Amino acid sequence: MEEQIRKAVGAALRKIGAPETVFAVERPSVAAHGDYATNAALAAAKALEENPRELADALARNIKDAFREAERVEAAGPGFVNITLSREAVMFAIAEADAQGPEWGKGSENAGQRVLIEYTDPNPFKEMHIGHLMSNVIGEALAQLIGSGGAVVIRANYQGDVGPHVAKALWGLREAGIKEPSTAREIGEAYVAGSRAYEKSLDVKAEIEALNQAIYAGNDHELTELWRKGRDVSLAGFENTYRHLGTHFDYYFFESETAQSGMRIVRDGLRKGVFEESEGAVIYRGEKKGLHTLVFITNKGTPTYEAKDIGLAFLKEERVQSDHSIIVTAAEQIGHFKVVLAALEELAPTIAAKTSHVSHGFLRLVTGKMSSREGNVITADGLIAEITGKASEKNADPLIAEQVAIGAIKYMVLRQAPGSDIIFDPEKSLSLEGDSGPYLQYALVRAKKILAYAGGGGGTDTPGAPYAIERLILHYPEVAARAARSLAPNLLVNYLTELAGEWNSFYATEQVLGSPEEEYKQRVVRAFANTMGNGLALLGIPAPEKM
RNA sequence: GCCUCGAUAGCUCAAUGGAUAGAGCAGCGCUCUUCUAAGGCGUUGAUGUGGGUUCGAUUCCUACUCGGGGCACCA
Numbered sequence: 001m002e003e004q005i006r007k008a009v010g011a012a013l014r015k016i017g018a019p020e021t022v023f024a025v026e027r028p029s030v031a032a033h034g035d036y037a038t039n040a041a042l043a044a045a046k047a048l049e050e051n052p053r054e055l056a057d058a059l060a061r062n063i064k065d066a067f068r069e070a071e072r073v074e075a076a077g078p079g080f081v082n083i084t085l086s087r088e089a090v091m092f093a094i095a096e097a098d099a100q101g102p103e104w105g106k107g108s109e110n111a112g113q114r115v116l117i118e119y120t121d122p123n124p125f126k127e128m129h130i131g132h133l134m135s136n137v138i139g140e141a142l143a144q145l146i147g148s149g150g151a152v153v154i155r156a157n158y159q160g161d162v163g164p165h166v167a168k169a170l171w172g173l174r175e176a177g178i179k180e181p182s183t184a185r186e187i188g189e190a191y192v193a194g195s196r197a198y199e200k201s202l203d204v205k206a207e208i209e210a211l212n213q214a215i216y217a218g219n220d221h222e223l224t225e226l227w228r229k230g231r232d233v234s235l236a237g238f239e240n241t242y243r244h245l246g247t248h249f250d251y252y253f254f255e256s257e258t259a260q261s262g263m264r265i266v267r268d269g270l271r272k273g274v275f276e277e278s279e280g281a282v283i284y285r286g287e288k289k290g291l292h293t294l295v296f297i298t299n300k301g302t303p304t305y306e307a308k309d310i311g312l313a314f315l316k317e318e319r320v321q322s323d324h325s326i327i328v329t330a331a332e333q334i335g336h337f338k339v340v341l342a343a344l345e346e347l348a349p350t351i352a353a354k355t356s357h358v359s360h361g362f363l364r365l366v367t368g369k370m371s372s373r374e375g376n377v378i379t380a381d382g383l384i385a386e387i388t389g390k391a392s393e394k395n396a397d398p399l400i401a402e403q404v405a406i407g408a409i410k411y412m413v414l415r416q417a418p419g420s421d422i423i424f425d426p427e428k429s430l431s432l433e434g435d436s437g438p439y440l441q442y443a444l445v446r447a448k449k450i451l452a453y454a455g456g457g458g459g460t461d462t463p464g465a466p467y468a469i470e471r472l473i474l475h476y477p478e479v480a481a482r483a484a485r486s487l488a489p490n491l492l493v494n495y496l497t498e499l500a501g502e503w504n505s506f507y508a509t510e511q512v513l514g515s516p517e518e519e520y521k522q523r524v525v526r527a528f529a530n531t532m533g534n535g536l537a538l539l540g541i542p543a544p545e546k547m
Numbered sequence: 548g549c550c551u552c553g554a555u556a557g558c559u560c561a562a563u564g565g566a567u568a569g570a571g572c573a574g575c576g577c578u579c580u581u582c583u584a585a586g587g588c589g590u591u592g593a594u595g596u597g598g599g600u601u602c603g604a605u606u607c608c609u610a611c612u613c614g615g616g617g618c619a620c621c622a
Contacts, residue, residue: 024563024564024565026563026565028566029562029566029567029568029569030566030567033566037565037566039564039565042565042602042603045602046601046602052602076566077565077566078565078566078602078603079565079602080565080566121622123622160622163621163622164621164622165621165622255622278619278620279619279620280620281619281620282620283619283620286618290550291550291618292549292550292617292618292619293618293619294618294619294620295619295620296619296620297620298619298620299619299620300620302620304619304620304621304622305621305622308622330616331551331552331615331616331617332615332616332617332622333617333622334551334552334616334617335550335551335616335617335618336617336622359552361552361553361615361616362615362616364615391585394585404585412559415559415560415561416559416560416561417560417561419552419553420552420553420560421552421553421615421616422559422560423558423559423560425558425559431559431571431572432585433571433572433585433586434570434571434572434585435559435560435561435570435571435572436571436585438585439571439585439586441585442583442585442586443586445583445585446582446583446586447582449582449583450582451582452582453582454582482563486563490560490561491563494561494562494570497561497570497571498569498570501570501587504586504587505586505587505588507582507583507586507587508578508584508586508587508588509587511581511582512582513582514582525582546583547583547585
């Protein structure tokens with residue numbers, strides 16, 4: 001619909017003799033202004049040196065002639081053209097929303113593309129905290145949005161199973177005399193103990209650094225065995241969390257796989273002059289591209305995160321066919337990725353060109369920054385359990401309580417513009433009322449209930465004018481497309497919240513079953529249920545059967 | 548010091564360069580013999596500071612103030 005209007009406006013502009021103009025077609029913030037508005041007259045007025053208001057009048061007349069779905073086209077305000085769709089056009093859109101079911105709102109702008117998206121990236125031997133949970137929630141929503149545009153989406157998870165944090169955890173396990181770690185918590189505590197000892201004692205620091213190199217070397221069998229067991233326990237814990245979150249991965253990459261190849265590629269690059277040696281380390285001089293210098297291989301000969309990421313880029317290329325490769329992480333890594341991508345550009349320009357880094361903000365506690373080294377983290381499992389407990393006050397069914405909790409958590413993360421930090425207050429916890437995940441879920445449950453009770457007996461009258469909810473439903477495909485295009489799930493969240501509010505008003509004032517307009521209203525209810533259901537699916541928010 | 552992101556109501560957040568800056572929470576007042584009140588209706592309350600660009604600036608530029616993050620051997 002928006003596309004048709006855009007064409008009609010463009011044609012009208014040409015007819016008036018306006019030069020090529022950039023203009024907007026948008027949903028007006030005030031419903032009384034109609035279904036769509038354009039600022040085309042305002043934008044073109046300057047070039048034509050005409051009064052914007054008169055130009056808007058002329059434009060309105062031209063659009064009215066060309067665009068048959070419009071009931072009213074009129075100039076308003078300083079020079080906007082407001083378009084109100086005809087009764088028939090609204091009914092047609094609602095019929096589409098009803099008939100298309102799960103396909104309603106899907107686009108084709110990404111058709112034929114394969115997009116690899118990496119997100120979550122928790123580290124075995126540490127507990128998965130709410131920062132990883134945030135990355136998972138955002139990554140999953142982005143994956144869904146890109147997929148709804150017609151792309152084949154391949155989900156990847158990259159996990160740090162080697163490196164100093166692992167050495168610290170293993171040192172802690174050995175210190176505690178644990179040979180068979182059985183829970184993620186046990187390992188997490190060993191990591192905290194190792195980290196603290198590392199900071200306090202130079203001797204321990206040296207021991208842990210030796211362990212780190214021994215893990216890379218892999219020639220200490222007892223150590224390798226402990227490493228393997230700890231890794232398995234951590235990974236099994238992660239899988240369990242993914243199940244609760246309703247997410248899954250097609251490929252898993254590990255730092256233990258990227259370390260060797262990354263080192264090889266970096267050393268190769270050193271010979272070609274991409275990297276330099278400095279103080280025994282291999283570095284990339286980011287200054288040549290306005291960035292900063294980072295170490296890729298340490299003076300002890302171990303690869304850093306940077307070298308591993310180079311190895312990862314090549315490994316992804318080897319295993320997965322893709323047109324685009326997206327990496328989702330917290331914003332603290334922006335600088336890191338700029339340098340890594342700059343180096344990659346010199347090593348493998350085609351891989352670098354299709355790779356992009358998408359960052360999101362932090363999940364910060366009001367009480368201060370979380371640090372897994374300090375052990376003052378809120379774990380993903382802990383948060384889910386706590387909110388599930390709160391939701392179970394109203395839901396006897398544990399599955400529904402969990403769906404409500406996941407919905408609340410995901411809503412909190414996705415409602416904000418990507419990139420900005422979330423200030424999370426664990427005391428106040430999460431809202432299950434007002435603008436919240438459960439608010440959306442509840443609206444859908446109510447609609448489904450009406451449809452479940454429907455058994456005929458109502459009338460076939462048509463109301464005098466479309467309901468406000470109908471005029472909102474018809475914008476859904478545009479909103480989903482825009483959210484996908486700008487990688488901004490919050491746009492969809494905002495829309496769905498407004499949609500739920502409009503639906504609840506409709507629900508409060510209009511009886512559906514047994515009413516003279518039952519047939520008509522039922523179609524509206526189905527259209528709403530499809531819109532909300534599809535929208536929630538794109539956000540990865542579960543839709544409970546009842547609440 | 549350099550780079551980067553941010554500053555909107557008491558709190559947490561919205562707002563493609565547009566029309567009267569929207570929500571929720573908290574507060575106050577209504578509203579369940581009705582398809583579920585996790586709901587609905589009403590009400591109070593805001594753009595950090597100084598310049599600039601523009602017909603029009605919360606949005607773009609610039610300086611400042613305050614805060615988050617990053618800046619060689621962690622990830």
